[in-house]
Amino acid sequence: MVSTWLNGLVSGTAVSPAGYFGGGSTGSPVATVDRFAFPLDSRTTLGTGLTAGLQWLAGVANSGAAGYFGGGTVGWSGPTAATVDKFAFADDTRSTLGTGLSVARAYSASMSNSGTAGYFAGGRTTGYVTTVDKFAFADDSRTTLGTGISTATYALAGMANSGTAGYTGGGYTGSRVTTVDKFAFSDDGRTTLGTGLSDGRNVLAGMANSGTAGYFAGGYNGSSSVTTVDKFAFSDDGRTVLGTGLSAGRNSPCGMANTGTAGYFGGGDDSGLTTTVDKFAFADDSRTTLGTGLSSAREGCGGFANETEI
Numbered sequence: 001m002v003s004t005w006l007n008g009l010v011s012g013t014a015v016s017p018a019g020y021f022g023g024g025s026t027g028s029p030v031a032t033v034d035r036f037a038f039p040l041d042s043r044t045t046l047g048t049g050l051t052a053g054l055q056w057l058a059g060v061a062n063s064g065a066a067g068y069f070g071g072g073t074v075g076w077s078g079p080t081a082a083t084v085d086k087f088a089f090a091d092d093t094r095s096t097l098g099t100g101l102s103v104a105r106a107y108s109a110s111m112s113n114s115g116t117a118g119y120f121a122g123g124r125t126t127g128y129v130t131t132v133d134k135f136a137f138a139d140d141s142r143t144t145l146g147t148g149i150s151t152a153t154y155a156l157a158g159m160a161n162s163g164t165a166g167y168t169g170g171g172y173t174g175s176r177v178t179t180v181d182k183f184a185f186s187d188d189g190r191t192t193l194g195t196g197l198s199d200g201r202n203v204l205a206g207m208a209n210s211g212t213a214g215y216f217a218g219g220y221n222g223s224s225s226v227t228t229v230d231k232f233a234f235s236d237d238g239r240t241v242l243g244t245g246l247s248a249g250r251n252s253p254c255g256m257a258n259t260g261t262a263g264y265f266g267g268g269d270d271s272g273l274t275t276t277v278d279k280f281a282f283a284d285d286s287r288t289t290l291g292t293g294l295s296s297a298r299e300g301c302g303g304f305a306n307e308t309e310i
Contacts, residue, residue, distance in 0.1 A: 015064050017038040017039075019036045020036075021034045022034075022049070023049075030055075038308055039261065041279070043293075049094075051096050052074065054081055054083070057300075058302050059256070060118030061304035065088070067305075068084055068086050069087075070084040070085075072106050083100050097142075103125055105124055109149075109169075111166025111183065114210075119145075119166055119183070128153055128173065130148030131144060132144065132148045132149060148190075153172065155171050155202035159215065159216070160214070162259075167181065167183070169181075177196070180195075195237070197239075199226065200221060200222070201228075204219030205265050207264065213231050215255075215263055216232075218251060218265060225249040225250050226245070226246075227250075228246075242280075244285070251268060254267055255303050257307070259282075259309050261281070262279050262282055263282065266301070267299055268299050269299045275295070
């Protein structure tokens, strides 16, 4: 594991670990970016948010350097955006990449191979897509993988074992699916896990304890919003279901994680929009709920983190 604090010393810039939840809908799309400082989980709201109010966007991060929010939609039925906003962790300033997504879309999954590249996978334009766009962190250049996700899907979630592989899970293809696709970061080759999610669902969220396990939480299974949290062990991709799920059944939450310590699922809809942020301690997967949640009740936000360890 490499400390972002150590990265900061090497670069000569103090970089404080924190997680970010950006955008979403409070009934209309917002540009708000909330920052939760690790390890105390104190929340501030950035003075500069997204370039525009967007919902159902996705986030990736290069720990120690910058985080990125990509895609989204400006309303319930569009139009969708190709925009990728970049937030420098040194001072939380925002810039917008000259090259955005290859196809304007919302409801994508995201995966981060910290130090190397971030990925935006699947989503919805006028239809559903298999597209996976890859952004090299060295220069923010974009390529599009020759092999996308296994089926055109939207409202799926993503997480990653940085340095090894990224995963997309669930979503809607015309029906709600359990599919989990795995992308090896060594060559971006895709396989599909023999064991998928425990239940077919969309508008779920993902986060990961890199090196150990990834988690897919919440979502809508066609009849109700669920509390379910599925855990995939990176050693063998085996799935278990946590005995303690989310504090309430929620669809459209967002996720982020501080590797080695805890993961967070924030916002969503649980018979009404919520500010709730649930925290899962990686030591034993126990759940607590933060005393201070999001700055406004919303769903469909994106998340990423400048982690303590990567």
